[in-house]
Amino acid sequence: MKNLLVIGAGRSATVFISYILDQARENNFMVTVADADIELAKKKINNHPNGRPTWLDASKHNDRKDLIQRHDVVVSLLPPQMHLEVAQDCIVLGKHMVTASYVSKQVFRLGDEARQRALVFMNELGLDPGIDHMSAMQRIHQIQKQGGNITAFYSYTGGLVAPENDNNPWHYKFSWNPRNVVLAGQGTAQFLEDNKLKYIPYRRLFRQYRVVDIPGMGPYEVYANRDSLLYREAYGLQKAKTLFRGTIRHKGFCDAWNALVRIGLTDATFPIVDSDKLTYHDLMEAFLGISQHTGSVKDRIAKMLETEPDSEIMQKLEWLGLFSKRRIKVQNATPALILENLLLEKWALQPKDRDMVIMQHVFEYEVNRRRKKLTSTLVMKGEDSEQTAMSKLVGLPLGIFVKLLMQGKIATTGVNIPTMPEVYEPVMAELETFGIKFIEKEE
Amino acid sequence: MKNLLVIGAGRSATVFISYILDQARENNFMVTVADADIELAKKKINNHPNGRPTWLDASKHNDRKDLIQRHDVVVSLLPPQMHLEVAQDCIVLGKHMVTASYVSKQVFRLGDEARQRALVFMNELGLDPGIDHMSAMQRIHQIQKQGGNITAFYSYTGGLVAPENDNNPWHYKFSWNPRNVVLAGQGTAQFLEDNKLKYIPYRRLFRQYRVVDIPGMGPYEVYANRDSLLYREAYGLQKAKTLFRGTIRHKGFCDAWNALVRIGLTDATFPIVDSDKLTYHDLMEAFLGISQHTGSVKDRIAKMLETEPDSEIMQKLEWLGLFSKRRIKVQNATPALILENLLLEKWALQPKDRDMVIMQHVFEYEVNRRRKKLTSTLVMKGEDSEQTAMSKLVGLPLGIFVKLLMQGKIATTGVNIPTMPEVYEPVMAELETFGIKFIEKEE
Numbered sequence: 001m002k003n004l005l006v007i008g009a010g011r012s013a014t015v016f017i018s019y020i021l022d023q024a025r026e027n028n029f030m031v032t033v034a035d036a037d038i039e040l041a042k043k044k045i046n047n048h049p050n051g052r053p054t055w056l057d058a059s060k061h062n063d064r065k066d067l068i069q070r071h072d073v074v075v076s077l078l079p080p081q082m083h084l085e086v087a088q089d090c091i092v093l094g095k096h097m098v099t100a101s102y103v104s105k106q107v108f109r110l111g112d113e114a115r116q117r118a119l120v121f122m123n124e125l126g127l128d129p130g131i132d133h134m135s136a137m138q139r140i141h142q143i144q145k146q147g148g149n150i151t152a153f154y155s156y157t158g159g160l161v162a163p164e165n166d167n168n169p170w171h172y173k174f175s176w177n178p179r180n181v182v183l184a185g186q187g188t189a190q191f192l193e194d195n196k197l198k199y200i201p202y203r204r205l206f207r208q209y210r211v212v213d214i215p216g217m218g219p220y221e222v223y224a225n226r227d228s229l230l231y232r233e234a235y236g237l238q239k240a241k242t243l244f245r246g247t248i249r250h251k252g253f254c255d256a257w258n259a260l261v262r263i264g265l266t267d268a269t270f271p272i273v274d275s276d277k278l279t280y281h282d283l284m285e286a287f288l289g290i291s292q293h294t295g296s297v298k299d300r301i302a303k304m305l306e307t308e309p310d311s312e313i314m315q316k317l318e319w320l321g322l323f324s325k326r327r328i329k330v331q332n333a334t335p336a337l338i339l340e341n342l343l344l345e346k347w348a349l350q351p352k353d354r355d356m357v358i359m360q361h362v363f364e365y366e367v368n369r370r371r372k373k374l375t376s377t378l379v380m381k382g383e384d385s386e387q388t389a390m391s392k393l394v395g396l397p398l399g400i401f402v403k404l405l406m407q408g409k410i411a412t413t414g415v416n417i418p419t420m421p422e423v424y425e426p427v428m429a430e431l432e433t434f435g436i437k438f439i440e441k442e443e
Numbered sequence: 444m445k446n447l448l449v450i451g452a453g454r455s456a457t458v459f460i461s462y463i464l465d466q467a468r469e470n471n472f473m474v475t476v477a478d479a480d481i482e483l484a485k486k487k488i489n490n491h492p493n494g495r496p497t498w499l500d501a502s503k504h505n506d507r508k509d510l511i512q513r514h515d516v517v518v519s520l521l522p523p524q525m526h527l528e529v530a531q532d533c534i535v536l537g538k539h540m541v542t543a544s545y546v547s548k549q550v551f552r553l554g555d556e557a558r559q560r561a562l563v564f565m566n567e568l569g570l571d572p573g574i575d576h577m578s579a580m581q582r583i584h585q586i587q588k589q590g591g592n593i594t595a596f597y598s599y600t601g602g603l604v605a606p607e608n609d610n611n612p613w614h615y616k617f618s619w620n621p622r623n624v625v626l627a628g629q630g631t632a633q634f635l636e637d638n639k640l641k642y643i644p645y646r647r648l649f650r651q652y653r654v655v656d657i658p659g660m661g662p663y664e665v666y667a668n669r670d671s672l673l674y675r676e677a678y679g680l681q682k683a684k685t686l687f688r689g690t691i692r693h694k695g696f697c698d699a700w701n702a703l704v705r706i707g708l709t710d711a712t713f714p715i716v717d718s719d720k721l722t723y724h725d726l727m728e729a730f731l732g733i734s735q736h737t738g739s740v741k742d743r744i745a746k747m748l749e750t751e752p753d754s755e756i757m758q759k760l761e762w763l764g765l766f767s768k769r770r771i772k773v774q775n776a777t778p779a780l781i782l783e784n785l786l787l788e789k790w791a792l793q794p795k796d797r798d799m800v801i802m803q804h805v806f807e808y809e810v811n812r813r814r815k816k817l818t819s820t821l822v823m824k825g826e827d828s829e830q831t832a833m834s835k836l837v838g839l840p841l842g843i844f845v846k847l848l849m850q851g852k853i854a855t856t857g858v859n860i861p862t863m864p865e866v867y868e869p870v871m872a873e874l875e876t877f878g879i880k881f882i883e884k885e886e
Contacts, residue, residue, distance in 0.1 A: 187712045188778075196725075197715075199778075200732045201707035203646045204747075208732050224732075264644035269630045272640075282639075289643045289651050289667075304647075335631075335642075 001072035001096075001406040002030055007058055007086065008077030009035035009044045012100070012126075015395025016075070016402075017044045017051075023403050024050035034058075034067060058082060065089050073098065073406055075398070083107055087121065094119065096405060100126035100398050108415055115414035122410070124417040125401050127357065127393040128157040131378075131431070133234075133417055134397065134424035135438055136361050139376055140235055141421065143365050148372070150240050152364035153231075156212060156222045158248025159390050162354040162381045163217075169316050171250035173347045175355035175382070175390040182266055182340045184247065191228035192243040200224050206258035210246065214358055215377055215441060221254045222246035234419060248358050256316040259305050260339065263287050268336035275338060276331040280322050283338065298323045320346055349385035356381045357389045359438075373443040380436060396434060400427045444515035444539075444849040445473055450501055450529065451520030452478035452487045455543070455569075458838025459518070459845075460487045460494075466846050467493035477501075477510060501525060508532050516541065516849055518841070526550055530564065537562065539848060543569035543841050551858055558857035565853070567860040568844050570800065570836040571600040574821075574874070576677075576860055577840065577867035578881055579804050582819055583678055584864065586808050591815070593683050595807035596674075599655060599665045601691025602833050605797040605824045606660075612759050614693035616790045618798035618825070618833040625709055625783045627690065634671035635686040643667050649701035653689065657801055658820055658884060664697045665689035677862060691801050699759040702748050703782065706730050711779035718781060719774040723765050726781065741766045763789055792828040799824045800832045802881075816886040823879060839877060843870045 006017060017033060024031055031048075033041040034056035045051030058064055058078055068074055068089050073096045076086045080101045087107050090097040096119055103123045114121045124130055132155060143150055161173040174181065189200040200208055209221040225245040232243055249257075260266060264287045272278070278286075285297045288304065295303075298318070302309040317323070320342060330341050349355060359378040364371070382388035401418065404410055404426055412420055418427065431437075449460060460476060467474055474491075476484040477499035488494030501507055501521055511517055511532050516539045519529045523544045530550050533540040539562055546566045557564045567573055575598060586593055604616040617624065632643040643651055652664045668688040675686055692700075703709060707730050715721070721729075728740045731747065738746075741761070745752040760766070763785060773784050792798060802821040807814070825831035844861070847853055847869055855863055861870065874880075 188707055188710050190713070197729045198732050199707055199729050201705075201710055201730075203705065204707075204732065262644075262646065264631055264642055264647075267631050267644055270633070272642075286640045286642050287644075289641050289647065 001408065002028060003071040004029055004031045004073050004075065004402065004406060005067060005071035006031065006033045006075045006077065007035075007056065007064075009033050009037070009041045009053075010077065012391070012394055013044060013077045015391045016077070016399045019396055019399030020402055021045065021048040021051055023399070024048070027403065027407065029406060032067070032071065058086070061085075065093065068095055069093050071095065073402065075099070075402060076101075080104065090119065090121070091117065096120040097122075098125060098398065098402055098405065099123045100130060100394060102129060103415060103417060111415035118413050120405055120410055120413055121415040122401060122405070122412075122418060122423070123415070125398045126395075127390065127397075128359070129417065130397050131393060131436075132157060132359060132361075133419055134428055135359070135376065135378070136235060137419045138421075138424050138428055139361065139363060139374060140237070143363060143367070143374070144236075146367055148365040148367040150237060150363055150365045152242035152362070153235070153237055153240050154212075154242070154244045154246075154362040155231075155360070156220075156246045156248045157359045158220065158222075158357070160248065160250065160356045160358065161349065162356040165350070165353040166250075168346070169312075169319050170253060170256065170347065172253060173349050173353060173355070174344070175349060175357075175388050178340050178344055178347075182336050182343065183268060185223065185226070186266070186268075187226060189224035189226050189228075191224055191245070192232070192241070195241040197229075202261070206254040206261060209249075209254040211251075212248075212360065214248075214360060214379065215375070215439065217358070217379060219251060220358070221249045221251055223249070223254055234417060242364075248360075252312060252316075256313045259307075259313050259317060262305060263301065265335045265339045268334045271332045271334055272338070273332060275328050275333045278328050279325045280328060280342070281325050283328065283335075284322055296323075349388070351385050353385050354382045355385075355388045355390055357393055361438075375441040375443070376438045377441075378436065378438045392434065393436065396431060396436070397427050400430045444851065445471060446514040447472055447474045447516050447518065447845065447849060448510060448514035449474065449476045449518045449520065450478075450499065450507075452476050452480070452484045453520065455834070455837055456487060456520045458834045459520070459842045462839060462842030463845055464488065464491040464494055466842070467491070470846065470850065472849060475510070475514065501529070504528075508536065511538055512536050514538065516845065518542070518845060519544075523547065533562065533564070534560065539563040540565075541568060541841065541845055541848065542566045543573060543837060545572060546858060546860060554858035561856050563848055563853055563856055564858040565844060565848070565855075565861060565866070566858070568841045569838075570833065570840075571802070572860065573840050574836060574879075575600060575802060575804075576862055577871055578802070578819065578821070579678060580862045581864075581867050581871055582804065582806060582817060583680070586806060586810070586817070587679075589810055591808040591810035593680060593806055593808045595685035595805070596678070596680055596683050597655075597685070597687045597689075597805040598674075598803070599663075599689045599691050600802045601663070601800070603691065603693065603799045603801065604792065605799040608793070608796040609693070611789070612755075612762050613696060613699065613790070615696060616792045616796060616798070617787070618792060618800075618831050621783050621787055621790075625779050625786065626711060628666065628669070629709070629711075630669060632667035632669050632671075634667055634688070635675070635684070638684045640672075645704070649697040649704060652692075652697040654694075655691075655803065657691075657803060657822065658818070658882065660801070660822060662694060663801070664692045664694055666692070666697055677860065685807075691803075695755060695759075699756045702750075702756050702760060705748060706744065708778045708782045711777045714775045714777055715781070716775060718771050718776045721771050722768045723771060723785070724768050726771065726778075727765055739766075792831070794828050796828050797825045798828075798831045798833055800836055804881075818884040818886070819881045820884075821879065821881045835877065836879065839874060839879070840870050843873045 032052045034054045035041040038055040041053035075098045084106045159175045185205045209223045211219050228243045228245040361376045363374045380389040475495045477497045478484040481498040484496035518541045527549045602618045628648045652666045671686045671688040800823050804819045806817045823832040
């Protein structure tokens with residue numbers, strides 16, 4: 001396999017394209033980067049002799065098919081809802097396909113067809129999902145080989161700011177999609193605890209956080225992800241009594257975020273008419289609703305939140321400028337969009353800021369009638385706001401896998417996620433050469 | 444106009460069909476009742492000589508058009524999402540159309556076409572929406588005629604159980620769509636208070652209730668409806684500084700309902716796998732999530748709700764059977780559907796039970812530099828669980844309007860709601876002959 005097609009040259013493509021071009025000369029790969037913005041494709045290729053930029057409107061069926069036809073492997077970095085069409089083309093044209101996104105039900109259903117045609121459709125090859133699967137499965141298989149029986153599995157991930165550049169009261173800056181941060185947790189989180197299903201609705205999610213200790217870093221807060229139960233089958237953990245996946249935040253984050261949720265600022269279901277004519281102060285007042293209390297908007301918000309006007313929570317809200325008489329910049333926006341725009345300003349990584357990713361798995365297991373606990377932790381910092389840890393941890397596993405696939409080293413056909421040794425062993429080993437290494441602690 | 448077509452013979456059709464058949468002989472109306480269940484249509488017509496049952500699958504375009512073609516006026520009692528197709532047929536075939544449902548945006552856009560063809564498309568002719576519009580507009584126009592300037596408008600409606608049959612701790616029984624009761628308020632309620640927009644997100648809605656006094660009945664709780672601002676234009680109340688619409692409940696209801704919301708039981712966004720294998724007790728335990736507390740599920744729920752195990756709220760939850768070891772009856776159901784099914788049992792009107800509808804409008808206005816307040820209240824009880832006040836208050840205004848239309852007494856063409864004197868005067872006058880009368884109080 002020589003010809004690779006990468007569809008989409010946006011932010012999440014940078015590290016991946018750079019890695020695969022680095023590998024291209026010795027492997028004799030030709031890498032076509034297709035995007036609706038050809039300048040972006042050119043920039044990412046940066047005149048590499050094995051790279052070829054091309055213009056593509058991925059929604060144009062015939063153009064897309066023509067392009068796919070001329071390649072061996074397709075990497076789709078399109079928005080998730082567009083993967084299905086690309087996958088259908090790949091089935092018809094007999095091409096392998098790789099994504100970093102969650103497998104949708106529709107793509108999952110193509111599994112039999114892909115297998116019949118001996119095609120590799122590998123997904124969830126980023127950080128979370130991605131490295132989480134690979135690093136967890138590596139340890140799960142090790143424990144099982146020793147005859148161990150895993151009774152509990154906890155897994156936490158957080159994209160944060162490095163402590164040395166942590167200079168705001170929220171102790172948070174964006175290193176990835178801000179929209180996902182604002183809407184995180186809406187619905188009801190599900191997990192398994194001591195063989196019992198547990199549900200946490202959104203309104204309690206940021207109150208019911210756990211505190212976990214990250215070796216060398218100290219305590220962090222973790223709130224539950226929506227989907228812990230999905231991993232029971234995928235990881236072969238049907239016997240585990242506890243399964244919990246969560247998101248890591250700095251201490252104090254959850255209580256303050258919960259205040260934004262309580263006020264109503266994360267609601268994305270209705271537009272505020274003429275929101276650009278309001279100030280943040282007006283918006284906060286609008287959320288006060290009926291009130292017998294008198295006093296400033298800030299005092300009344302504090303009362304509503306059952307906290308003191310000078311509490312840490314209120315200091316965080318004030319720092320965001322929520323009580324300022326500055327105009328809101330977006331028109332007819334939902335509260336969630338107004339909040340997202342404000343946070344984009346306030347929580348931006350500055351050019352020299354380093355981000356930090358933390359991932360931790362905890363395995364409780366029994367072996368030879370003894371109870372053991374294995375904690376496996378990754379802490380990685382970026383170089384600056386461009387060369388982030390997040391972008392490397394998303395782009396490199398995808399790149400390494402695509403290289404392996406094109407070298408003919410992947411035998412697992414069908415629609416899959418990277419839970420098998422054939423994938424995680426070489427990917428995790430090569431990630432270590434980039435300084436991406438989990439530290440283990442046995443108890 | 445002689446030929447009326449009624450599409451849909453379900454529960455909400457009973458009073459309407461019976462009224463219009465009563466009027467049919469002297470007016471020489473022929474009434475066709477069409478339903479996918481012809482036995483239901485027959486039952487509602489009850490051998491009346493002016494009635495004709497017919498079978499119709501309303502989703503079958505040609506059958507529907509053939510039937511509409513042979514009539515002068517069409518009343519659609521179909522589920523709301525089907526009104527648009529019927530409306531489009533009526534435009535093409537030149538027929539008048541009447542519904543009791545909210546006007547959708549799509550139907551609203553047919554207004555110009557309807558007017559050009561001199562067609563009457565009247566909607567929102569039930570209780571709420573319906574009688575609320577008509578009774579409020581009657582008073583608004585009266586006040587404006589006196590030179591009054593309305594500064595505040597409050598409007599509340601509740602479908603309740605009559606005090607003499609109120610024998611459960613929630614003081615509530617269903618007289619209308621249970622699903623709407625379970626899902627009520629999800630999103631963010633909007634209203635205007637003292638010229639300021641106010642928002643109440645779902646998580647605060649049932650805590651921020653008002654207490655209003657219903658003459659002769661005592662104090663009730665009122666929580667905000669989602670949509671108070673919609674009525675500013677429709678009612679010509681652009682100068683009012685306060686606009687608030689709400690739903691009436693018995694004292695103590697909102698706090699206890701808020702407990703169900705807090706637990707997570709009104710979430711309709713995810714199914715609980717194999718819910719029919721769980722007991723209500725299991726379900727409550729699942730919602731307890733992570734907890735350091737020990738003790739019974741009931742004690743831990745009380746702790747979570749920050750109340751005492753023997754508080755009124757907890758007594759209401761216990762009365763519902765939420766801590767019982769009885770099996771849940773529905774499979775793979777969302778928490779909201781499980782709750783709806785439980786409430787259907789617990790909150791059913793018994794055969795001899797009487798329901799009670801309360802509607803109250805409060806107008807604050809200035810006339811000749813004096814501030815006045817007019818309170819206008821309707822309290823109506825049903826006869827039993829079949830002849831409910833609710834069904835009369837929904838069916839009669841629709842019936843009276845359709846009679847007027849077929850008698851050629853309605854001149855307002857286009858897509859409308861009943862805010863004009865030509866409609867509300869005769870409808871409200873005839874409603875009085877059925878004992879439906881608002882009591883006024885001036886201050």
